[in-house]
Amino acid sequence: MTPNATRRQLSALAELAIEDLYEADPQLADLLLEEHRYQSRTLNLLAASSPADPSTAIAGGVSFPVVTAEGYPGRRFHSGAENVDALENLAVERAKRVFSARHANVQPHSGSSANLAVAFSVLNPGDTILGLHLDSGGHLTHGAPASITGKYFRTAHYGLDTSGRIDLEQVRAQALQHRPRLIICGASAYPRRIDFAAFREIADESGALLLADISHIAGLVIAGEHPSPIDIADFTTTSTYKQLRGPRGGLILLGERGSDAGFGPVPGDAGQTWSRKIDKSVFPGTQGTPSFSNIAAKCIAFEKANGPAFSSWVRKVVHDANLLAKHFSASGLGLLTSGTDTHLLVVDLRDNLGISGYVAEKALERCGCLTNRNRVPDDHRSAYVASGLRIGTNHLAARKLSDNDVLNCADTIVRILMNIRATSDTSYELDRRITDEAVAVISAVCARNPLQTL
Ligand SMILES: Cc1ncc(COP(=O)(O)O)c(C=O)c1O
Structure with a gap:
């Protein structure tokens, strides 16, 4: 189909959708428009979101929301997955390209789901997570008592030094004392660069795996305004709406340490590789059917994030x-x-x-x-x-x-x-x-x- 024909047919679909919405539910239609107006006239200084372009909305809204196809491309548990297979492959390739990663899982429904999938692939009951304390800018899923990560696993925390920066000496002392299986670096409310290389050294010294959660700084990492953890950490996770200008959703990335090629088989887990283990932990481990509307919206966001x-x-x-x-x-x-x-x-x-x-x-x-x-x-x-x-x-x-x-x-x-x-x-x-x-x-x-x- 020519680009113009595609455009005409998509415009007709969008118009039909709006007509149907207005006919069926004018109250909701008014609310949608009112929120749009509100966003236009307010000065949004929320650190945990970024504006999504209209293309993200249309990508997420058309065609794919109704597709049910559990599993991964080429290995689905439902029929009719030809286009969603192509979609997911495209999103994975784009995610890998934009972050220079070796493996990407685009199915997590959110940043929290991405962190849970990593935690449940890596940790056994009784293992310890070491993460930044909530009051020092950490996130709930980094082992806070209110989170499932704090209820199911042992936890230890590190904090800030007197200048307000992450206290790497404390990270090291906590790591050597508690011997965590997983150290998480990354934050929700921390205004400074995170020294991923220093965390790597501590993880190696204490025998831990390292998860870098870049939910807040994913855009900075892509644009080279913050060092990338992709080849330093074993796993990297992010939300796709905070600084990627994408839809609500999550993403897991593996670089050379966590990919099959680099890190190799999972120690003590014969026949497993990290990428397969992570994929299994997303589905069927912690999620069911992927949201393809979400993956479609991530797909355009990754494409745009790759541009100047x-x-x-x-x-x-x-x-x-x-x-x-x-x-x-x-x-x-x-x-x-x-x-x-x-x-x-x-x-x-x-x-x-x-x-x-x-x-x-x-x-x-x-x-x-x-x-x-x-x-x-x-x-x-x-x-x-x-x-x-x-x-x-x-x-x-x-x-x-x-x-x-x-x-x-x-x-x-x-x-x-x-x-x-x-x-x-x-x-x-x-x-x-x-x-x-x-x-x-x-x-x-x-x-x-x-x-x-x-
Ligand atoms: C560092 C960090 N990780 C993970 C999350 C969770 O992301 P989501 O809201 O997509 O579940 C957040 C959100 O606040 C965050 O700040």
């Missing part, structure tokens, strides 16, 4: 994060590690302001600016209230603001935070004039600088 527009967006992400960090510091806000190397910063609200993360997040949201509260080291507040505020620039950079506009937004945020009068950890007052001015600045910036596709 993606890399220049990532450079802007880092640039904007630095601008915000410098302005916040100069204005007297306390930042963990006093700055950032990545897309995110964590404001420690205990310094100078004394308000809770909850109150800060709600006041900013009222003014059209989205951030999220986060616990900080030695936080006396619960995770629901928290004393930190996590701010990221993935969405901001997609608006391609001038430095002046970024600083204008930074200044507005500082003004809001400095004028909050907390009446408790979950209630506050903010002068009407401050709110109105902030709403005016933020909505004008958003209107002048719409989100741009890659």
Whole structure:
């Protein structure tokens, strides 16, 4: 079929879908549009997401959602899998190319599912995971007590040094004391580079396997703005929506250590190789039918992530994060590690302001600016209230603001935070004039600088 004919037929399908949606469920149709409008007019500074292009939505929405085909390409448990086999092979090839990996599994439904699949392929009951403490920026699936990883396995944790950076001496001491089977490096709220090579040395010294969870920094890794763990760690996992501009979903990658060619057979597990073991742990180990709409949307996201527009967006992400960090510091806000190397910063609200993360997040949201509260080291507040505020620039950079506009937004945020009068950890007052001015600045910036596709 010619490209034009494909385009015409897909447009007809999309139009039919919209007509059907509107006829069947105008209430839902209104909600979809309202959310789109909301996203257009708000300044999204959430560190854990990035804007997905419309092509991702259409790739995920057309044709593939109804296909059921358990298994892997060429080895399905249902008939009619010819196109989904081609789709999954294409997504795997693209994932391998964009990350320079040797093996990819594109089926995990999320970053958490990817981590669970690795954990359950590597660990036996009673084995130990060593991961970054939740309060120091780690993730639940890195062995937190509330997560299944913390309930089914023994866990040990490492934290930060006095400058707020990962304390590698502590990692080493914990590894030698607890002899974990799996060390996890990677974080949800850590603003600095992760020294994968140092983690490798510690893993080798203590006889552990190493999982690098790059959910937050996958885009930085692709664009060369952060060292890649692919050939250093045994396994690398990521979410596909946080910094890949893709759909909700997960991905597992193996480099030269974890691939069949490099790492070879799994010790003590005759006939197994890491790639096969990981694949089996995804299906049938921890998941059933893959979501092919998800895989289709990942497929276009990987393709776009391989292009120059993606890399220049990532450079802007880092640039904007630095601008915000410098302005916040100069204005007297306390930042963990006093700055950032990545897309995110964590404001420690205990310094100078004394308000809770909850109150800060709600006041900013009222003014059209989205951030999220986060616990900080030695936080006396619960995770629901928290004393930190996590701010990221993935969405901001997609608006391609001038430095002046970024600083204008930074200044507005500082003004809001400095004028909050907390009446408790979950209630506050903010002068009407401050709110109105902030709403005016933020909505004008958003209107002048719409989100741009890659
Ligand atoms: C470092 C890290 N790993 C894994 C996850 C889990 O990802 P998902 O929400 O896709 O399950 C997150 C999400 O917050 C994360 O920050």
